[in-house]
Each structure stands twice: as C-alpha cells, then as structure tokens.
Amino acid sequence: MPQCDWQTFFVLSKRIPIWKFFMNFRKNTLYFTILITLVSLLISCSGRVSASDTFLFGLSEQFDRVFGNQQTIACSSDVTISTNLVSLVEDGDVNSTFSTVSENGLTDVDTDGGTAWGYRSFQTCIYPTVPFSGSLDIPVSVTSNYGARITSLKTFPAPDEAIPTKLTFTGNGVAARQCFTFTVAQDADRSAQVNPMTVALGTMTQKDGSGDEVSGTYSGKDACDISVSVEDDEGPGVRVSNISRVMEEPGPSATATNGTFQVVLRTAPTANVTIPINEVFDSVNASNREGTANPKTLTFTTANFNTPQAVTITSVDDLEIDGIKTYTVEVSNTSSTDADYNGIKPRNVVVYNRDQSVPGYAYMRFDSTTGTTGAAGGSVMRFATDESNQFGTKYSNFQLKLRTKPTNNVTLTFSSNCGNKCTILTPTLTFTTTDWNTYQTFQVEGKSDSANTGNADYTVSFVASSADATYNTTVAEPTFSVRSCDNDGSHLLQPCNFSGSARGIIGDRLTAAEGGSTNLWMIAQSTPGSDVTIGLNSTDTSEGTVPANVTVSSSNYNFMETGGANQIVLTHVDDILVDLTQNWTVTTLTSSGGLTYDPIDVYAATTDDEKAFYISHVGNPRENTANTATVSVCLGGNNPTQPVVLNISCKSYTAGTAASGECGTITSSPITFPVNSEVEPGNASDSGCASSAKKQTFTVTGLDDSYADGNQSFDIQLVMVANTDTNYQNAADPGDHSITNEDDEPAGKAIFVTTSSYNGEMTAQGVFAADDTCNNNKPGGVPVGTYKALIVSDSSGGVTNDRVPNGTNWVLTALRHYYRCNSSGYTNCSDEHTRLFIANGSAGFDPTSLPRSFSTVGDQYWTGMTNTLTPATQISTPTCPGDGLTYIHNCNGFTYQNCPSTPSSYLYGQTWTMATNTSISSQESICSATKKLICVQQ
Secondary structure (H helix, E strand, O other), X not given: OOOOOHHXXXXXXXXXXXXXXXXXXXXXXXXXXXXXXXXXXXXXXXXXXXOOOOEEOOEEHHHHHHOOOOOOOOEEOOEEEOOOEEEEEOOOOEEEEEOOOOOOXXXXXXXXXXOOOOEEEEEEEEEEOOOOOOEEEEEEEEEOOOHHHEEEEEEEOOOOEEOXXXXXXXXXXXXXXXXXXXXXXXXXXXXXXXXXXXXXEOEOEEEOXXXXXXXXXXXXXXXOOEEEEEEOOOOOOEEEOOOOOOEXXXXXXXXXXXXXXXXXXXXXXXXXXXXXXXXXXXXXXXXXXXXXXXXXXXXXXXXXXXXXXXXXXXXXXXXXXXXXXXXXXXEOOOEOOOHHHOOOOOOOXXXXXXXXXXXXXXXXXXXXXXXXXXXXXXXXXXXEEEOOOOOOOOOXXXXXXXXXXOOOOEEEEEXXXXXXXXXXXXXEEEEOOOOOOOOEEEOEEEOOOOOOOOOEEEEEEEEEEEOOHHHHHHOOOOEEEEEEEOOOOXXXXXXXXXXXXXXXXXXXXXXXXXXXXXXXXXXEOOOOOOOEEEEEEEOOOOOEEOOOEEEEOOOOOOOOOOXXXXXXXXXXXXXXXXXXOEEEEEEEOOOEEOOOOOXXXXXXXXXXXXXXXXXXXXXXXXXXXXXXXXXXXXXXXXXXXXXEEEEEEEOOOOOOOOOOOOEEEEEOOOEEEOOOOOOOOOOOOHHHHOOOOOOEEEEEEEOOOOOOOOOEEEEEEEEEOOOOOOOOOOOOOOEEEEEEXXXXXXXXEEEEEOOOOEOOOOOOOOHHHHHHHHHHOOOOOOOOOOEEEOOOEOHHHOOOOOEOOOOOOOOOOOOOEEEEOOOOOHHHOOHHHHEEEEOOOOOOOOOOOOOOOOOOOOOEEEOOEOOOOOEOOOOOOOOOOOOOOOOOOHHHHHOOOEOOOOOOXXXXXXXXXXXXXXXXXXXXEEOOOOEEOEEEEO
16 A cells, blocks of 8 residues: 555646546546545545544545535634534444533433443534624535435534524624434334435525624534444444543543543454554544554454453553643554455544653652652752762762743753852753653762861752743753761861751751651761771660761762661661650771771661650540540550649630630549559550550540531640659650531531523523522632522423422521621631521521522522522513514523523513612613523522
8 A cells, every 4th residue: 555645646646637536537547546545545545634624425625626616615713513423323322522621521320330432422613713793604514325314403503403404693792502312213124324414504604783784704614524423333333432531641640541432343254354453543642642443453253252352452652741631543444255244344432541741850869769749849958068078979969850842942051059068060951842842861979168068958949941831931840959078178088968868966866756767977088098887876876876886998988878887877776765855876996907087977866656645535525415536545655653634625716717616624633543553454545544454534526516517527635734754754645636526507508609691591501500600600719519699480381391399499497597608717717607598497597688698789690589498580570572582571490591582582580689788689681681690509
C-alpha cells in the first residue's frame, strides 16, 4: 500500500471533477487508474485523521470540494454542533444527552446497568457561538435512508416535536441551544447496510429586530451538517462497547489511568475471526502520545464468539498542558475465511484522556535521588560544600529539567546568598521546546571565607525567563539549600552533614525519637599525613550512645558516605520513662595520629516515645436523653511516687461556633491516680486503657438545644496538677479529648437565594430547569447536596411535572428546620443563627411572618404562588390563540415568556417581593422580567 502522500492526492483530485470519475472510469483506463490511486491514498492516510474531523458519507466536506464539487461551501465554525457524527446501534443500551456540566459534554445513561454497548439514542445540540443582534434562521432538511428505523425529534428547548424546517435563534441568548435527539428502533429484520441519514443545516439568514435581512457574522454561511448511522444487530456483525470512563494521565492525583471497551461477535462464525486494534489511527494519539492499547489483536473462534473480549487503553503522560484530549481507537476490519465475517468494519471507540501534567521542574540530586516541584516551587535539601573546597562539587551538583513542554525557550539564571562561601560554576541553563525533558547539570563549589563562624546553610536559586507565560510568571522556582561545612581557618577537623539536618549546636541539636538515630561525619581541612583517631563520649548513655571513636584518613577526609570510618552514628536510646525530651552531648577528644586537634562538641536530644496519659471513651451523649460518654484515663509511665491529679472541664468556645453550648456535666473532677497506679504492660495504648483495671473513669453529658445543628463535637480539657514525681513533673498535660453530642432535632436544611436573576421562561423543563439553575449556581459556603427551587406550577392547568405545596415534587418537608445560608461560617449558615422557619405539619410556613429576610429587602423571586402558599393565576395573562397552550398562567408552567405565535404578547407569572426584613408580599410580573430563585436543600 502506498505511503500517505497528500500532495499527490490533491494534484490528482483536481485534474478531473468527481462526476467525471463515475461517468467515465469504466471506459477510460486513465480515469480508473486515478480513482484507484486516490482511494489507495485515502486508505493509507487514515491514520492521519483526527477524531475532531467531520466525516460525512465516509468523506469529509473538505474532500468533497477536493473532488471537484466547487459549489460545496465550508461549514461555519461560528455555529457549534455538539456532535456531527451520530452512530446508533440497534441493540445499544446507552441514552446520551447533551450536558453543559459534564467533562466530555455528554450525560450517558446505561439503561440496563451493564456494559455500554453503544448508543440507542443520542442528543446533539446546535447553538451560535458569536454574539449577534436581531435573529438568526438556519434552514433544516432531513435526508433519511432509514425510514422508521430512526426516530428524529427536536427535544430542546420546546416539548418534543418533529424536527422543523427551520431553527430560529435570537440575539438575547447566544448559548440558548436547540437540540435534536435520534433514537434507533429495534426490529427483528436483517437489514442491509445503508448510507447514513443527513440532517442538513443550510445557508443561514441573519435579520434585524424588524425582521429584515441584514449582513452579519452568519449571513451566507452554512452550519455543519449532522450525519446519523445505524448499526444493525441481526446477522453477522461485531458488537463494540463504549470506553468505560474518562481516563487521566498518570500524575500525583490521578485515579483512573486506564479504561476498557469490549468486543464480541453477534453470531457464530464458521472459522476464526481476527480483529486488529489500531490505537494510533487518530493523529491525536500519534506515536502513542496519549494512550496504548492491549491487546492489539482479538481472535474469536467458533467456541468463544459470544464471550466479550476486553481491550484496555492505558493513559500516557505526554508532559504537556493540553486539557482533555479526545481521540479515536480504530477497531479495524475483520479478517476470516468465513465470507460473512471477512471485511466487516466494526464501529470505532472514542477515548477521553484528561490532562494531569503539572508545570514545574524535575531534579536529580548528586546521589541520583529524584523529585519534582510544582507551581508553588519549594525547597530541596541534602546538599553540602566545604570551605576548604575539598568536596568540590561532589555533594552539591544537581540536574534539572522541565516537567511540561514549554511554548518557547526557558532560561534559568542562578544566584546564591552564600556570600564568599561558594562559587557558582553554572550561571545559566536554557531549555528549548525539544530538549525540555532532558536533564542539564548545575554545579556550585565551596570556597574559604577565612572565618571560624561554624557550619551554616546557604541557598541557590534561579529566575526563569521565557516568552512562555507559564514558566515566566506562573510557576514559582524552587530553591536549593546547601550546608557549608566550616573546615577553613583554624578548624583542622570539623563535624558536618547535609542541609536539611540539624547542625549539632546548642540551638540546633541533632534530634530523634527514642529508638532512632542521627549521624554526621568528621571531615578535615586537608589530607592528613596518616590516619587520625578522634575519641567520642556521650554525656548521658541512658539517652544516647556513640562509637568509641572515628577515624579520618586520606581516603575519607573529604567523604560523607554511609558506613565510612569517619561517620559518627548517634543512637537515641529507647527507655520506658515518661521523660519528655532529654538533651545530651557528644564530647570529642583531642585527636591522635597524623593530626592533633580537638574538634567542636556535638549537641543532641532524644524525644520521648511514651505517652504520659492514654485516654479513650465509649458511648456518646444525646440531646434530651440520659445517654452519656464514659471516659477512661490511664497512666503511661512508671508507677508514680506520689498521686497524679487531673482537673477536667468543658473547653470554652467562642460564642457563635458550632461546638459552643454542647458540653454538659462532667462527673467527676478531678480524678486522682494513687501511687503505683501505672497501667499494666501491654495495655499502654488508647484502646488498651479501656480494659485496664487501674484506669480512672468519669462520665460526660451533652446539653439539649432547640436547633437542628446535627451531631456536634466538643472537647473536654484535662490539665495535670503540679507535682514533684520524677516521671510526671515534666510531663505535658493530656490535652483535649473530643466527644460527639448527638442531635435530637430532624436534620436542618439550607436555603439560599441565587445571586443572578432569570426570566420566567425556564425551558421546556419548567420548574425542573429552575432546580438545575439552583444546583449549578450555589454560592460558596452552601452545604453540599441537591437543591430545588421554591416554585410551583399549578396542577389544575394540566402542566406535566406539577409541583404544588404539600403535593407532588414539593420542596419542603413537614417539621424540618430551614435556615438561610448567604455565605460561609456558622453564624451565616446555621439553624441556630439564621433560621427562617420550621415547616408546619402541612410542609408549609408563613411568608408574612419571618424572623429574618430570605435576602436583601426589595429582592424579587419567581415562586408561582401567593404569600399564602396558594398556586396563583394571573388576570393579565393573554389567551395565546392557536398555540395550543392549555395552561397559560405562571409563564405556562415557567416554560414560555410569551405566546409562541405572537411574540409581542407576553405571559405573566406570580412573584414574591421581600417587602421588609420579616415579611413577603406577592404580585404578578411579566414573564420577560428577571427575578431571583429561592433554592431549598433536599
């Protein structure tokens, strides 16, 4: 097969218009040869086709023009078609609808809850993307070869209806989409494959407000057509499922780095059937930059033809910031000696791969350990230089590369605050768009400052400059911390370690918990003439021990490696005492051998791993009951030589916080542990304390309030009375212990008012569209959950999806507490501080008598009812003759703002006004007016 050669393809295709091929190729060898060459070129170039290309009848509109049909007009990108190519499967089990909130723009419902074996219905939407004034008409015509096998309806925004011959958009809502839904009919007939049906969107006409045609953005342009195909399920065929999920590139927060789809044959073949999987079919996934497939070939036999085989697509991190990438995996033509199963083209699979690339830097330290820094930068430790420069760059060099591909060169310019303690050997590094993922080395070395100031740390940092805004301004550069070991001046021998560790001085001790260890190395100012031995002692061997000595030689005087003879390992002793942090010192003796010198001492500390007290509790207090929490306390250290006393009290909270007013009575306080009351060995734990025979216990009750505030946690405080016992006089107080007070009121529900206003036409969904508005526009601080609008449509009008007080779909529940939530914080969003009402036994309330306002006084809300919670009718509503509207009150159930046939005749609906801080009035309003919505948590 020839290689992809677009240049040859275009040259050949322009020589002869497409109609001449079909008129003459049988009797003209030249025509026939050119046609075969063009087809071969198209096949060879299939892997260059992007999933975003619009293919109609197997070829794109661009190819149609190439073939000589110069009258074909390129479709306009000014009109969005959410999906141009709809592929239905007769036995599909997925209904797909357009979504403005879903990541891939679709909401898929698997009707049988199993494998998603293709779409049996699919909604695609059309909407202008460029603002305009006046109106826009788009002609619509349907060419159907499927007849009754496909049901085609306009399903949004009006109630379901046949696809019209024209779509009209007005300039007051560019994003006001209009949608078609195509549904395949299931039959028992084996139907031959037919060409897809086409919904052709013709040349657009733009008009001004008076209805006269004008020249505008859309005038004379064609919107892209929609192609709909059906895969038959009778007879031989290949069934292919959808990909199981949206995938993510590998990354720190990735949870779904692969997805699967399944393939199965519809009928039994007479011979093996082989199906190749081509994951690089789509140019988006060229060279597997987005994902890989496994396996790449499926084989079905007469025995396993009806057992689905899975193909796993594994995401690849392309290290580019590219959002969510969509590409097509080709399920290629079948191959078999069974004629029925040879050459069948199964449907392809669309894959969604979410970006996880994080801009920043990757580094590799001198010891080959690696790490990354993100947009926040950060500090990188474990480096060292020495002031006699005996290390050179051995412990200070690191390598850098970018984590994501830049759009332009990125130059790093290095600097340091080391003063005269270091020399930067690599002033700059530059990364290009081709070598950004290749490590480059930075080097810094130490130098003498001729001062005995001790070990110190300095930083190496850099500034990135680039025309790529991400690396130039967004990403914070990391800093690298380097330990400068002071072995110049009179310091002939010097203890040292790496940055990130303590320096071993009085104010910066080498610290570890009991049972742990720390280390450092003894280095020299220059090569010793012979081995040097330094004796070591611990001032408190019960807290820490060290080797008897270390040796510095010509092979390790500039060496800080694990296991070296110059390494000083400090072992922090584990005891059974509650003794908190204990300081101790490593004293260094005057060296012997090739050098006589007394190095500085090293200061250390061992932190306690025993707890002085172990606390647990069983049970919880509950409001308006006798339920209590029983708290147990045990000692964790040695037996006390005098009683240990704890005072217990409720923790004080700032007024207005959730935990204030929850803690009740504590019995008793204080509690006293007598002499020799330590918990038995093996019980020294929070859980073990509860079973100890030597524990002290007390009970805690909770307070009963009248608020629906849910279960609230509060703390009790345990404070030790001063004593002189060796183990406990320095012990820390036990601290706070948390207990939950269980609420006895039914769960409270939040109410908020939308910040934006909306007209009375809430699409064909009516009040349910208002619910969507509530859920999609929640302000910060509002509790999570599902919200519905406090709005009705009158059941007497025959409107579907009715919502009436204390009836179907009503949003309030009897006896529940409802509170306002206008921002975050307990005082702004809680039943205790912002209660609006408690619903009565009929799930209602009195809007004329409230403790506070729903929102700002003067705000108006669509409710569809009076302030007595009665569904309202409007005397000003027109009749809308000829429109077939059976109920025209409340904006026709909040589905229209005017009469469809007479747009100048507006409908009316009932609204509320926040008349005062405590009272709501009711009035009708024209449906084109904009009002807010009251949203209620369910």
